[in-house]
Amino acid sequence: MSIESQFEEALILSAQRGDRDAFAQLYEANVERVYRYLLVRLTEPADAEDVTTEVFMQAMKSLPSYKSTGTPLVAWLFRIAHNQAINFMKKRSRRKEAPLLETAAAYESPEDRVLEQVRFGEAVQAMGALTDFQRQVLNLRFAADLSIAEVAIIMKHKEGAVKALQFSALRALLRVWGQQEGVSHEC
Amino acid sequence: MNANRHEIVEECLELLRLGTSLEECLTRYPDDAEELEPILRTAVSARSDLALDLPPATRARLRDRVMSEWDRRQEPKRWNMRIPSPFPSLAPFPSLAPFPSLAPFPSLALFPRWAFVAASLVLVLVLGGLGTNSAAANTIPGDFLYPVKEVREATQLWFARSPEAQVEMYTSLVKARVDEVKKAADREQADLDAISGALARMEGHLSALNAVVEDKLTDSAPEEVDLGFVEALQKSKSEQDTAGSLLERARDEVPMDARTDFSNALKAIDSAQERVNSASESIRRSGSGDR
Numbered sequence: 095m096s097i098e099s100q101f102e103e104a105l106i107l108s109a110q111r112g113d114r115d116a117f118a119q120l121y122e123a124n125v126e127r128v129y130r131y132l133l134v135r136l137t138e139p140a141d142a143e144d145v146t147t148e149v150f151m152q153a154m155k156s157l158p159s160y161k162s163t164g165t166p167l168v169a170w171l172f173r174i175a176h177n178q179a180i181n182f183m184k185k186r187s188r189r190k191e192a193p194l195l196e197t198a199a200a201y202e203s204p205e206d207r208v209l210e211q212v213r214f215g216e217a218v219q220a221m222g223a224l225t226d227f228q229r230q231v232l233n234l235r236f237a238a239d240l241s242i243a244e245v246a247i248i249m250k251h252k253e254g255a256v257k258a259l260q261f262s263a264l265r266a267l268l269r270v271w272g273q274q275e276g277v278s279h280e281c
Numbered sequence: 282m283n284a285n286r287h288e289i290v291e292e293c294l295e296l297l298r299l300g301t302s303l304e305e306c307l308t309r310y311p312d313d314a315e316e317l318e319p320i321l322r323t324a325v326s327a328r329s330d331l332a333l334d335l336p337p338a339t340r341a342r343l344r345d346r347v348m349s350e351w352d353r354r355q356e357p358k359r360w361n362m363r364i365p366s367p368f369p370s371l372a373p374f375p376s377l378a379p380f381p382s383l384a385p386f387p388s389l390a391l392f393p394r395w396a397f398v399a400a401s402l403v404l405v406l407v408l409g410g411l412g413t414n415s416a417a418a419n420t421i422p423g424d425f426l427y428p429v430k431e432v433r434e435a436t437q438l439w440f441a442r443s444p445e446a447q448v449e450m451y452t453s454l455v456k457a458r459v460d461e462v463k464k465a466a467d468r469e470q471a472d473l474d475a476i477s478g479a480l481a482r483m484e485g486h487l488s489a490l491n492a493v494v495e496d497k498l499t500d501s502a503p504e505e506v507d508l509g510f511v512e513a514l515q516k517s518k519s520e521q522d523t524a525g526s527l528l529e530r531a532r533d534e535v536p537m538d539a540r541t542d543f544s545n546a547l548k549a550i551d552s553a554q555e556r557v558n559s560a561s562e563s564i565r566r567s568g569s570g571d572r
Contacts, residue, residue: 114355143545144552147343214331242291257290264320265320271323
């Protein structure tokens with residue numbers, strides 16, 4: 095077991111005993127990637143924020159029964175995130191959508207952030223043409239910045255299969271972007 | 282490209298992640314460079330376009346929400362008595378949860394909660410006698426007398442022991458926060474900090490309200506829920522409707538920067554209403570609400 099895994103396991107045990115700092119460290123180590131993953135899935139920052147909160151609340155609730163059997167905590171968290179995202183998307187259709195301007199206002203320096211937001215929107219839109227597995231692998235690898243080994247555990251695939259999926263996803267994305275550029279040139 | 286091209290792509294991605302340039306990666310695989318290049322460029326774009334940073338304000342808000350939930354869950358173990366925490370912003374000092382204005386003094390966290398409740402009672406009585414208490418009623422976050430209002434509310438909350446009394450209390454606190462938002466928005470120049478503070482506290486009240494409903498339905502089967510609790514839920518739902526409409530109106534009167542806070546608060550209301558609706562529905566199905 096690596097030093098990082100041992101450290102993580104010690105933190106989990108301390109958090110299970112009620113150590114606030116230990117839980118805070120586990121939270122800090124994972125919040126950014128969970129949020130990024132959810133942002134790609136849900137596209138609205140406010141929704142990603144709400145569901146990220148739900149993920150950690152659920153994790154907190156289930157932590158006492160969590161048993162580390164060689165599976166890293168991140169895999170467990172992303173399974174919770176996956177389920178919460180699905181539940182949220184089911185409910186979302188019933189709710190009012192926030193206007194785009196409000197979404198942009200969630201960021202501090204409007205111009206840069208709006209540009210980032212536009213590029214983000216285009217990338218997510220292009221990913222819409224990919225298969226579920228391809229989207230999932232790009233999201234976990236490039237938005238959540240997880241390793242091949244971590245993605246393999248989360249997706250319950252072998253590492254080689256994840257690499258092959260990543261390759262096919264990138265090729266598909268390249269094709270979609272190529273087609274979009276072709277269309278914009280024609281226009 | 283050879284049969285292990287997905288392995289080569291992954292090797293290059295790892296090198297890129299470690300700071301190697303794309304050109305250098307391609308020179309390592311001259312036979313595959315032509316096919317590799319567009320794929321690697323796609324990967325680099327995907328990484329930069331998809332990995333949006335978590336904005337600092339969002340990060341702070343998320344941490345506040347999650348860690349105050351942690352504190353709320355730990356409270357019964359610590360003091361062996363259940364006092365709901367309406368003030369999640371005091372996450373680092375759970376024993377001071379009802380007293381946000383004392384948060385900067387960590388040494389005070391050594392005292393048990395009941396001592397603060399007793400002290401606050403005395404304070405409220407003394408200050409009330411001097412007329413300060415009524416003056417504090419009209420304050421908004423950031424005002425000099427606002428801590429007096431917080432202490433008074435925390436004391437009232439402490440006396441609300443039954444779940445229905447807690448539902449009523451949290452509902453009235455939500456109403457109080459909406460009043461503060463309106464007052465802050467109506468000032469000659471809208472007080473955005475006060476609005477943000479009031480909305481954040483309101484989210485805390487709604488989350489505590491959800492927890493009370495959750496606990497009640499965990500502790501009792503729907504058919505055992507008493508009529509008083511059902512009535513408190515119905516009243517809360519109607520008050521939340523009003524609060525939502527008032528906030529939507531106030532949102533249109535503030536600058537764009539402040540609107541995200543409104544959006545979050547409105548979502549918190551939606552979520553609380555959803556919780557209240559589903560609780561009312563399960564009670565109604567059990568026949569308890571018809572008694």
